[in-house]
Amino acid sequence: MSARKIAQWHDAGLIDAATRDRLTAYEADHARPLLLWAVWGIGALAIGLGLISVVAANWEDIPGLVRLSVHLALIAGLLGLLFAREDRLAAQSPWAVEALAFIAAALGLTFFGHLGQVYQTSSPLWQPLGLWLALFAPMLVLTGRSWPTAAALMGGAVWCAWDYATSRNGDPDLARQLWLATVLTAPVFFAPLGAWLQSRSAREDFWCDLEELAFTYAVGSASLATAIAAWDGFGDRNVAGEWASVLLAGALGALAGTGVIAARSGISGRMTGIVIIGAGATVPLAYLLSGQTVPAALAFFALWTGIAAAALAASWRVLFQIAVGLIAVRLIILSFELAADLLMSGFGLILAGVMILVVAWSAVRVSRRFAPRKGSAA
Structure with a gap:
């Protein structure tokens, strides 16, 4: 906000002199030298690109063990800095903590690809993603403060779940089908977790973002199921275990929605939970309607009409x-x-x-x- 705008508000009688002075003082204390930051950013980017170019030009000449050691040392250094100085960094700039956590997680994810390249190994993608989640998800949960970290955590979980399910799909065994349904539905349970911790943590924004991402995943999965049903994408529905698996997916979605309602009181929490429950119920309904164009479309309309009604009740303008x-x-x-x-x-x-x-x-x-x-x- 510019000083000229504040002066105009005062001249128009919208604020008194004391308020004008307080606003001016606040803006002066919290001013952001964007031009200076841009110069620093360009300089840092140039240095980073230069280092990447030097390493890339000599990549084959650097022993693999040395490259892995440097890569691992970078991860360890960032994690050490993060946990040793987290409180001080957060007091100065929460985005500094967010950036460190995000970079450390990204380096951790690329380390597995680097490891495979050095030792000429390969594996299904869900395996390194699962190991990355096991090692870095606790760090992201403990330090995350806003949507980039929440998106990394949720994105990694969804990607891992779908890649695992895709690689295991086609097995008619009932236990395997139920397990796959559980894996695919698991990311939705970030919603009740985020709802429960929003009022119990100083990092409310992070948990709110995580809940919203899980909400989006639940609604998006249900919408995708209706689209697949309209195009008869489920195919033969007599495969053993499939009916039980979609019913289990719907039940788990309902359980996650109920958890949100129990964890977060108020109209917003109730509407979020109800929508997730509705999304869970839509999945088996879409499977039942596979190949029927109009009924599948009506299921989509019912889902999103319910979402619109919930958005009206909770005053979610954008979602409506x-x-x-x-x-x-x-x-x-x-x-x-x-x-x-x-x-x-x-x-x-x-x-x-x-x-x-x-x-x-x-x-x-x-x-x-x-x-x-x-x-x-x-």
């Missing part, structure tokens, strides 16, 4: 607008699915274009009229 937009897009896609032959004609294209305009106009009208006001709770 997203829900309205996605329903409109799905309506348009459904029309193309139902009129594939008609669209080959000029009349069909005209009809589709008119319908797209009508749906888009309706979505904008609904969003403007019913969306919570700006500044409402997110």
